[in-house]
Amino acid sequence: MINYDVTPDSPYEEQPAIGVIGMGAMGTMYAKYLSTSGWKKIYVCDQPTKYETLREKYADHPTITVLRDGHQVSRISDFTMYSVEAEFIERVVAEYGPSTKYGAIVAGQTSVKAPEKAAFEKYLPDDVHIVSCHSLHGPTVSPVGQPLVLIKHRAPDEALMLVENILRPLQSRFVYLSFEGHDIVTANTQAVTHAAFLSMGTAWANEREYPWETGHYVGGIETVKVNIMLRIYSNKWHVYAGLAILNPSARVQIDQYARSTTELYKLMLAADEPGLRARMYAARDKVFGAKGAERAPILLSEDILDRFSLGRRPSVNGSAGAPPNTHPANSHLSLLAMVDCWAALGIQPFVHLDIAATPIYRMLLGVSEYLFRSPARLDAAIHAAVHDTTYRANDLEFVIAARGWSQCIEFGSFELYQRRFMETATFFESRFDEATKAGTAMLQAIMDSSPAAR
Ligand SMILES: NC(=O)C1=CN([C@@H]2O[C@H](COP(=O)(O)OP(=O)(O)OC[C@H]3O[C@@H](n4cnc5c(N)ncnc54)[C@H](OP(=O)(O)O)[C@@H]3O)[C@@H](O)[C@H]2O)C=CC1
Ligand SMILES: O=C(O)C(=O)Cc1ccc(O)cc1
Numbered sequence: 001m002i003n004y005d006v007t008p009d010s011p012y013e014e015q016p017a018i019g020v021i022g023m024g025a026m027g028t029m030y031a032k033y034l035s036t037s038g039w040k041k042i043y044v045c046d047q048p049t050k051y052e053t054l055r056e057k058y059a060d061h062p063t064i065t066v067l068r069d070g071h072q073v074s075r076i077s078d079f080t081m082y083s084v085e086a087e088f089i090e091r092v093v094a095e096y097g098p099s100t101k102y103g104a105i106v107a108g109q110t111s112v113k114a115p116e117k118a119a120f121e122k123y124l125p126d127d128v129h130i131v132s133c134h135s136l137h138g139p140t141v142s143p144v145g146q147p148l149v150l151i152k153h154r155a156p157d158e159a160l161m162l163v164e165n166i167l168r169p170l171q172s173r174f175v176y177l178s179f180e181g182h183d184i185v186t187a188n189t190q191a192v193t194h195a196a197f198l199s200m201g202t203a204w205a206n207e208r209e210y211p212w213e214t215g216h217y218v219g220g221i222e223t224v225k226v227n228i229m230l231r232i233y234s235n236k237w238h239v240y241a242g243l244a245i246l247n248p249s250a251r252v253q254i255d256q257y258a259r260s261t262t263e264l265y266k267l268m269l270a271a272d273e274p275g276l277r278a279r280m281y282a283a284r285d286k287v288f289g290a291k292g293a294e295r296a297p298i299l300l301s302e303d304i305l306d307r308f309s310l311g312r313r314p315s316v317n318g319s320a321g322a323p324p325n326t327h328p329a330n331s332h333l334s335l336l337a338m339v340d341c342w343a344a345l346g347i348q349p350f351v352h353l354d355i356a357a358t359p360i361y362r363m364l365l366g367v368s369e370y371l372f373r374s375p376a377r378l379d380a381a382i383h384a385a386v387h388d389t390t391y392r393a394n395d396l397e398f399v400i401a402a403r404g405w406s407q408c409i410e411f412g413s414f415e416l417y418q419r420r421f422m423e424t425a426t427f428f429e430s431r432f433d434e435a436t437k438a439g440t441a442m443l444q445a446i447m448d449s450s451p452a453a454r
Pocket of ligand 1: 021022023024025026027045046047048070083084085086088092109110111112134135136137138139235236238239242
């Protein structure tokens with residue numbers, strides 16, 4: 001009989017057995033946080049081929065027990081979490097789901113819930129509860145204060161209470177959604193955000209340039225673009241492929257992003273400054289109108305970002321660095337297109353920020369807001385887009401990249417996605433360590449400094 005009302009301080013015999021199937025980056029992070037907080041019965045596995053290695057790794061661990069496969073974990077656990085690739089969730093649940101302990105609760109950590117829901121409904125026995133979850137941050141970000149989606153799908157209230165109790169030590173902010181609601185929100189936040197940063201990376205890689213080393217992309221908003229792009233390409237490709245390709249809502253957003261990018265570029269080529277300005281002002285008013293103006297900005301100052309730049313500012317008159325906010329004029333096509341896309345789809349990004357923002361989404365919205373809420377900065381970008389050809393070649397690459405990513409996701413090919421992703425990742429690979437450190441520090445600093453994040 002499960003005791004639902006427990007804490008990590010409860011006596012050993014009353015504690016639930018917690019199972020994790022898939023000990024990759026996220027499974028490992030969960031096992032670590034849950035064991036550190038005092039949960040004493042944690043059972044984990046990965047593929048049977050990794051059993052010995054995993055067992056050695058946790059040989060001296062007092063509360064994490066490595067088992068051979070998902071059958072063994074499922075048989076013993078009162079709460080089992082699948083933390084495997086979204087692409088494989090059906091196959092893995094089909095295999096281990098029928099072994100789930102009578103009356104247990106099952107969750108998935110996958111970033112896209114449509115396939116997870118289908119797999120759970122198809123393969124889990126009727127006497128098993130379904131309360132799923134999703135931490136809206138990567139494995140190197142502290143879970144404290146980050147959104148953690150909980151989905152009570154087929155379960156009584158006590159089952160949800162137990163899941164809350166088990167996961168409370170992560171100190172994340174619980175967000176209650178349905179499977180379907182989850183996929184709509186994450187299509188609007190994660191999927192289209194990743195499309196923007198993936199396209200930046202592909203564009204730079206195709207120009208064979210490390211943008212922070214050319215003198216054009218060294219500070220302020222550019223720091224965010226570079227650090228987040230590198231952060232995404234240093235993560236696992238399947239995470240992004242899964243949440244874009246398998247989320248039924250994501251394609252519309254990603255397609256619109258590519259469309260916005262192309263249409264704005266055509267206005268640039270036609271030197272249609274009034275047309276571009278009118279379109280950008282209309283998008284700004286729709287996205288950042290009344291609601292945006294009421295709240296404190298996400299980025300209080302662009303200068304805070306310069307601390308995390310991988311490059312050096314171009315020197316001015318022989319001094320070590322340029323004074324604040326003297327970055328070369330840039331069209332910021334990727335950000336103009338993002339706001340245009342939100343406007344075209346009627347997406348209210350601040351509503352999503354309050355519900356379930358990932359750190360990367362917060363950064364993208366932060367820099368977009370920074371650009372659009374200053375008439376001077378927005379006008380400078382529009383002027384540069386039409387009259388300054390410094391970035392034109394990169395903008396062209398960006399248009400091609402955005403369209404290419406959109407098609408790849410529309411065609412639903414994991415293989416093509418992996419090839420595109422890995423080609424760019426390989427180009428930037430040597431810089432990942434440095435970028436991960438800078439990116440993590442930057443995200444934390446923004447979280448700490450932004451009233452909107454608290
Ligand atoms: N990384 C991130 O930023 C986040 C990821 N997520 C989601 O969490 C899930 C896990 O992601 P992440 O940890 O990053 O990915 P990883 O690739 O690091 O981990 C997945 C692990 O599951 C293993 N696995 C696959 N099949 C089985 C099986 N039959 N039995 C046991 N283990 C198996 C994989 O083995 P193998 O490599 O051999 O296939 C791998 O070790 C994904 O669905 C992802 O979308 C959610 C939030 C953030
Ligand atoms: O913040 C982001 O968008 C990330 O890139 C990290 C991430 C990836 C997958 C998730 O399901 C949740 C967070």
